Amino acid sequence: MRDYWLSKLFFDLQSPPLADEYRAGRAQVLDRYPLKPEVRAAVESDDVATLAARVNPYLLRFYFLMAGMPEDEFLRRIRASATPPATKAAHG
Amino acid sequence: MAELTGVYAASHGPMIVRNWEKLAPAERDGLTSAFSELGRRMRAGRPDALIMISPDHWVNFFIDNLPAICVGVGETHEGPPEPWLKAFPHRILAGHPALAGHIVREALEHGFEPSVSYRLALDHGFCIPLWKAGLDPLPPIVPVVFNDLEPPYPSVTRCFDWGAMLAQAVASYPGKLRVAILATGGLSHSIGEPDMGRIDEAFDRDCIRCFERGDPAALFGFLKQRLPGAGNGASEVRNWVAAHGAARGRGFELIRYDPIPNVYVGCGFAAWNLKDAARS
Numbered sequence: 001m002r003d004y005w006l007s008k009l010f011f012d013l014q015s016p017p018l019a020d021e022y023r024a025g026r027a028q029v030l031d032r033y034p035l036k037p038e039v040r041a042a043v044e045s046d047d048v049a050t051l052a053a054r055v056n057p058y059l060l061r062f063y064f065l066m067a068g069m070p071e072d073e074f075l076r077r078i079r080a081s082a083t084p085p086a087t088k089a090a091h092g
Numbered sequence: 093m094a095e096l097t098g099v100y101a102a103s104h105g106p107m108i109v110r111n112w113e114k115l116a117p118a119e120r121d122g123l124t125s126a127f128s129e130l131g132r133r134m135r136a137g138r139p140d141a142l143i144m145i146s147p148d149h150w151v152n153f154f155i156d157n158l159p160a161i162c163v164g165v166g167e168t169h170e171g172p173p174e175p176w177l178k179a180f181p182h183r184i185l186a187g188h189p190a191l192a193g194h195i196v197r198e199a200l201e202h203g204f205e206p207s208v209s210y211r212l213a214l215d216h217g218f219c220i221p222l223w224k225a226g227l228d229p230l231p232p233i234v235p236v237v238f239n240d241l242e243p244p245y246p247s248v249t250r251c252f253d254w255g256a257m258l259a260q261a262v263a264s265y266p267g268k269l270r271v272a273i274l275a276t277g278g279l280s281h282s283i284g285e286p287d288m289g290r291i292d293e294a295f296d297r298d299c300i301r302c303f304e305r306g307d308p309a310a311l312f313g314f315l316k317q318r319l320p321g322a323g324n325g326a327s328e329v330r331n332w333v334a335a336h337g338a339a340r341g342r343g344f345e346l347i348r349y350d351p352i353p354n355v356y357v358g359c360g361f362a363a364w365n366l367k368d369a370a371r372s
Contacts, residue, residue: 002155004155004156007154007155008154008156011150011154014150014151014173016175052284052285052286056150056155056241056242056284057283057284057285057288057324058149058150058241058283058284059150059284060284061283061284061288062150075288075289078284078285078286078288079286079287079288081286082286082287
């Protein structure tokens with residue numbers, strides 16, 4: 001299931017002027033989108049795994065490229081998102 | 093009556109352009125050779141118009157209005173909006189409204205319900221193959237956008253039927269016109285998913301064998317079983333299936349296949365055997 005406003009944010013950020021504004025300061029752009037608190041927190045913390053569950057993978061990949069995350073780092077995080085959170089569970 | 097001059101398929105991975113300088117010389121040579129041969133064959137057919145089957149990579153459509161299949165009927169189309177395709181030499185591409193309108197009417201007449209757009213932007217899925225194949229001047233283009241990116245997708249069998257209908261529409265076009273069909277995308281790749289970068293070479297080679305043999309039923313069975321495991325980008329094989337339908341399910345000749353990790357894509361290029369199709 002897609003998160004509509006998260007998807008809309010990523011879709012809109014394909015506009016170069018909006019992307020420039022976003023890179024200069026995320027908050028003022030994020031304020032225009034009625035994101036759920038946990039979704040906004042995931043955006044603000046570059047939480048690839050949480051966002052991956054809520055948006056089309058092509059838009060996800062585009063977003064992190066646009067936001068400046070190095071490709072190797074994105075690949076590391078998206079690949080890790082497939083790993084069951086065993087460590088977290090083990091620590092309660 | 094128009095004439096179908098050729099049916100082709102080509103991969104279109106963005107990294108073919110974005111990562112070109114970082115590709116190994118052998119990778120660049122392989123892609124250059126494949127696109128050159130594709131272009132040579134297409135030019136040899138002297139098409140007056142080109143029907144292109146490609147997905148939309150979130151350029152024209154969004155999840156608030158996402159057609160399964162859309163035909164571009166405009167007099168012109170916009171060039172690619174991707175910033176890394178600024179060097180693509182065409183900012184406006186000619187359409188072929190007469191052929192496009194005829195396709196839409198034929199579609200509706202025969203039980204298909206396409207969406208219609210009078211103004212599409214043609215993204216890298218269209219423009220990388222056009223550019224790399226050296227098609228300049230470009231023939232007027234009728235874009236047929238298949239949703240290969242966001243589930244639910246059109247079924248594989250429906251895509252085949254769409255291709256057959258496109259060929260029928262070309263045959264019934266009331267005018268003298270030479271028309272080629274180019275499907276783009278695939279083969280296996282994964283974008284933005286946990287297996288991003290994985291190329292399923294076994295899938296690609298088995299898929300190619302299915303296309304070479306023809307036999308649509310066997311192809312459908314293969315894709316039902318194996319397509320879901322070949323990466324989300326492999327969904328674009330639907331466009332190849334439509335091309336297969338346009339060629340009446342006759343086999344294709346593989347021009348070249350290279351699994352290229354630096355492009356993230358199993359890169360395939362093919363031309364269908366239309367002379368066999370004509371005899372069927």
